[in-house]
Amino acid sequence: MSVVSIEAPRTYEAWYMSSCSVIKSYMSRRSVTPVITLTVKTTGLKKREVENLGHYEFMAYIGVPYFRWGGMDTTDKLASLCGVEKGKRVLLVGCGTGYSAFHLAKNYECEVVGVDISNFLITVAQEKVEEMGLGGLVSFEVGDAHDLQFDDGSFGVVLTESVVIFLDKERALLEFARVLRPGGFLGISEIYQADDAPEEVSNRIEEAARMLSENVGVEVTVPTPRQWIGHMSDAGLQSIQTEKQEIGLTSGDWAEVVGRAGVARVSLKAMYYLLRSKKIRGRLQRDKRVREMFMEDETTKKFFGPLLCVGTKPG
Ligand SMILES: C[S@@+](CC[C@H](N)C(=O)[O-])C[C@H]1O[C@@H](n2cnc3c(N)ncnc32)[C@H](O)[C@@H]1O
Numbered sequence: 479m480s481v482v483s484i485e486a487p488r489t490y491e492a493w494y495m496s497s498c499s500v501i502k503s504y505m506s507r508r509s510v511t512p513v514i515t516l517t518v519k520t521t522g523l524k525k526r527e528v529e530n531l532g533h534y535e536f537m538a539y540i541g542v543p544y545f546r547w548g549g550m551d552t553t554d555k556l557a558s559l560c561g562v563e564k565g566k567r568v569l570l571v572g573c574g575t576g577y578s579a580f581h582l583a584k585n586y587e588c589e590v591v592g593v594d595i596s597n598f599l600i601t602v603a604q605e606k607v608e609e610m611g612l613g614g615l616v617s618f619e620v621g622d623a624h625d626l627q628f629d630d631g632s633f634g635v636v637l638t639e640s641v642v643i644f645l646d647k648e649r650a651l652l653e654f655a656r657v658l659r660p661g662g663f664l665g666i667s668e669i670y671q672a673d674d675a676p677e678e679v680s681n682r683i684e685e686a687a688r689m690l691s692e693n694v695g696v697e698v699t700v701p702t703p704r705q706w707i708g709h710m711s712d713a714g715l716q717s718i719q720t721e722k723q724e725i726g727l728t729s730g731d732w733a734e735v736v737g738r739a740g741v742a743r744v745s746l747k748a749m750y751y752l753l754r755s756k757k758i759r760g761r762l763q764r765d766k767r768v769r770e771m772f773m774e775d776e777t778t779k780k781f782f783g784p785l786l787c788v789g790t791k792p793g
Pocket residue numbers: 534543544545546571572573574575578593594595596599621622623624638639640641644645
């Protein structure tokens with residue numbers, strides 16, 4: 479018998495995992511197009527259904543609360559750079575299961591609208607709204623970052639965490655700028671590679687990005703800070719500032735927010751699917767390899783890391 483050595487992914491609180499199977503219906507868009515009613519089952523899926531989930535959907539399914547480079551400290555830093563405060567209307571693009579949306583509403587008393595392209599993730603997020611007691615402040619809807627269903631100037635702040643590397647940056651940033659009101663802030667929390675990264679490091683970053691692409695099904699590129707600033711500037715934003723983050727401090731340590739029971743629960747679920755599904759095993763092994771290549775290689779770490787980039791729409 480061959481023994482496969484596998485390590486469960488680092489895990490977090492399974493705070494949104496419901497205890498029973500829930501079927502939710504919701505409207506995907508608020509526009510003039512006919513209302514599309516979708517049914518998404520977020521718990522108790524069969525093995526084949528679990529295999530068909532996207533990478534981040536699977537992570538949510540096993541109980542991972544957020545999927546990004548920075549932890550909540552990074553979210554707070556971004557919020558502070560963008561002047562998030564009571565009364566502000568904030569759009570969170572690519573909100574996943576809504577962990578940051580709840581955090582922002584709870585801690586800053588701002589109104590948050592979360593948008594994500596995944597029906598599954600939005601349904602999980604919506605299931606938590608009432609439970610969190612934030613019904614008046616937080617709402618979620620399915621939507622594409624490249625084609626947001628909001629009027630021009632609808633938001634005082636647009637935030638996005640670990641999403642733009644998956645997007646057509648030019649189109650998406652123009653769209654973010656469109657829905658911002660004049661004087662509003664766009665804040666993105668992403669990753670960068672240094673302008674002066676040696677070829678060997680650039681190749682490693684490219685290889686890690688390729689593996690990430692394989693997991694998420696879209697092309698991933700890692701811009702330099704100068705390129706990030708260029709993308710913001712091309713979208714018409716001004717007073718652009720970037721802030722590099724320490725990789726060790728902002729690695730999004732899920733365990734911190736979930737506690738031991740959450741870690742154990744998610745690890746067990748991950749282990750179950752690692753053993754039962756070759757497809758999921760391949761994905762999680764690639765995920766682990768990407769993290770090692772990006773975060774643990776001492777040379778790469780000197781030329782790579784999380785980055786906050788903030789700009790304002792001219793008033
Ligand atoms: C790395 S996850 C980050 C999720 C969340 N921001 C967080 O911090 O946990 C990337 C997210 O972007 C979403 N996404 C990818 N492409 C998108 C698009 N075109 N429009 C909206 N969301 C998108 C994915 O569904 C996923 O939830």
